[in-house]
Amino acid sequence: MTAWWIDAILALFGSWLGFGFFFAARTRTQRRQARGGRDVVGLLVMWLGLLLALSALFVLWTSLAISFVLHQ
Amino acid sequence: MTFFVVCSIGSLLLWDYATLRVLWPGMQDFWALVQVPEKKPDELGPTPALYRGFLATQKARTTPNGETAALYYGWIEDHYRSGRSTTTRVLCRFGEDEDLFFQQGSRRFLFQLFHHGERIEVLKHTDPFEDLHRDRIGIDLGPLSSKEVSFGNLPEPLRQRCPRLERPRGTLFYKEMALRPDQEVIVLSCGQDRVFRSCPNAPALGFVAADSIDYVYRAYGNDVLNGLRGVLLGMAFSLGFLCSLLLKYSRSEADS
Numbered sequence: 001m002t003a004w005w006i007d008a009i010l011a012l013f014g015s016w017l018g019f020g021f022f023f024a025a026r027t028r029t030q031r032r033q034a035r036g037g038r039d040v041v042g043l044l045v046m047w048l049g050l051l052l053a054l055s056a057l058f059v060l061w062t063s064l065a066i067s068f069v070l071h072q
Numbered sequence: 073m074t075f076f077v078v079c080s081i082g083s084l085l086l087w088d089y090a091t092l093r094v095l096w097p098g099m100q101d102f103w104a105l106v107q108v109p110e111k112k113p114d115e116l117g118p119t120p121a122l123y124r125g126f127l128a129t130q131k132a133r134t135t136p137n138g139e140t141a142a143l144y145y146g147w148i149e150d151h152y153r154s155g156r157s158t159t160t161r162v163l164c165r166f167g168e169d170e171d172l173f174f175q176q177g178s179r180r181f182l183f184q185l186f187h188h189g190e191r192i193e194v195l196k197h198t199d200p201f202e203d204l205h206r207d208r209i210g211i212d213l214g215p216l217s218s219k220e221v222s223f224g225n226l227p228e229p230l231r232q233r234c235p236r237l238e239r240p241r242g243t244l245f246y247k248e249m250a251l252r253p254d255q256e257v258i259v260l261s262c263g264q265d266r267v268f269r270s271c272p273n274a275p276a277l278g279f280v281a282a283d284s285i286d287y288v289y290r291a292y293g294n295d296v297l298n299g300l301r302g303v304l305l306g307m308a309f310s311l312g313f314l315c316s317l318l319l320k321y322s323r324s325e326a327d328s
Binding site for chain 2: 024
């Protein structure tokens with residue numbers, strides 16, 4: 001397979017980091033909204049974190065797709 | 073702060089570029105490559121196809137390791153310490169890959185896949201990220217053989233091929249890849265006047281693979297993926313830094 005385990009580690013790292021930021025920012029945004037405030041930075045971090053996590057999963061998906069094509 | 077914001081936006085743009093401009097055409101080429109049909113040499117034509125057979129020469133060739141080969145590549149590496157890491161440099165390179173025939177049964181065809189100025193890439197099987205770009209002729213002869221040699225006591229075949237070898241800074245290694253005449257090859261090629269030639273307008277220029285094409289296809293796949301892996305790593309670091317700065321800065325602002 002196309003070094004899929006390296007891509008799995010990369011995806012794990014990227015999605016851990018991305019989802020970590022996403023959930024940290026979401027918790028903070030929800031707290032601020034509960035107090036009646038707005039949290040623009042929290043929303044921005046949520047969006048960036050999600051983008052990072054999805055990009056990492058996209059790399060893994062591409063790697064697995066290539067491996068699948070080679071072994072079909 | 074501005075620097076990291078710029079870096080982060082830059083990495084996002086790089087990601088878009090990598091996915092839209094590099095990955096998508098790369099995946100299309102890769103898909104077209106794995107769909108290339110296998111044909112018999114009698115059907116050799118202008119469209120790319122896979123052919124199974126043997127490579128032969130008029131005169132037998134012997135490698136510096138003493139093996140009979142249809143074609144071979146060899147080089148001498150100098151491995152030396154440079155600071156805390158080990159650096160490798162190639163001191164001498166040679167090989168014999170001219171005047172080849174593609175043979176299947178009693179039929180013989182001139183084999184000129186990489187004899188008209190094409191750039192070749194010999195796959196070394198030493199790196200899980202080893203890649204092969206479509207505009208190069210890939211040559212996969214299996215894992216390479218490596219042995220330590222001494223500068224003062226260099227074997228005669230190596231001395232003949234590298235008469236002016238530079239004095240090494242570290243340890244010398246002789247590395248060799250060879251294709252035995254009885255080893256089956258799979259070739260991606262086009263044909264012109266019953267001669268095996270490269271395919272300039274195909275998903276790949278061509279390749280020669282001994283025994284199996286899996287590794288060559290993996291190398292083509294890595295060529296698509298390596299850019300994406302690098303961009304992802306860059307993005308992870310720059311976005312990670314930007315997000316932690318943003319969270320920290322806005323938190324301290326809210327606390328004050």
